[in-house]
Amino acid sequence: VEVAEAFSLSPETLYLAVNCLDRYLSGNVITELNLQLLGVSCIMISAKYYGRGSVRAPPRQVESFCYITDYTYSSNELLEMESCVLNYLKFELTTPTANCFLSRFVPQGKREEEVLSHLLFESLASYLCELSLLDYAMLRY
Structure with missing residues (x-):
């Protein structure tokens, strides 16, 4: 990191x-x-x-x-x-990661009238993904 x-x-x-x-x-x-x-x-x-x-x-x-x-x-x-x-790895680098999933998942929850809650949701989701990098127990989430 x-x-x-x-x-x-x-x-x-x-x-x-x-x-x-x-x-x-x-x-x-x-x-x-x-x-x-x-x-x-x-x-x-x-x-x-x-x-x-x-x-x-x-x-x-x-x-x-x-x-x-x-x-x-x-x-x-x-x-x-x-x-x-x-x-x-047999040069197979293109595998989905948590960040890949997050970049596709977060925009789906976006509503124009709820910009603040969307930013909060995006920040929390990013935070949880970053925790999974540092804490093995977080991988299941």
Whole structure:
């Protein structure tokens, strides 16, 4: 979350990164030392995926991601982990995320006469989705 904020990435990018990380961890064992490497690699993958044609999140260079980890990992290590993640996921990145669902669900509840309640509904829905990123127990909602 902090890396996504530091790079001003879109919410879609963060949700895709978490999705990739979860799917990779569901079938692979990784040491605690390499968990940050995996997280940054997933963010790099999703930034590249959503960065194309977007003003908010242009594709980042690998060095930027090395910098954000205080150069704990080299660019070769990041690229190697990126390759491992993409190969494990079989390059299937286009999966629905909570944010994807939210972007389609929230507008359906909109009524012109209730702008304030709609904004409250949208904020609450976004808040609950963001909680699901940080708290495993929230995934069922």
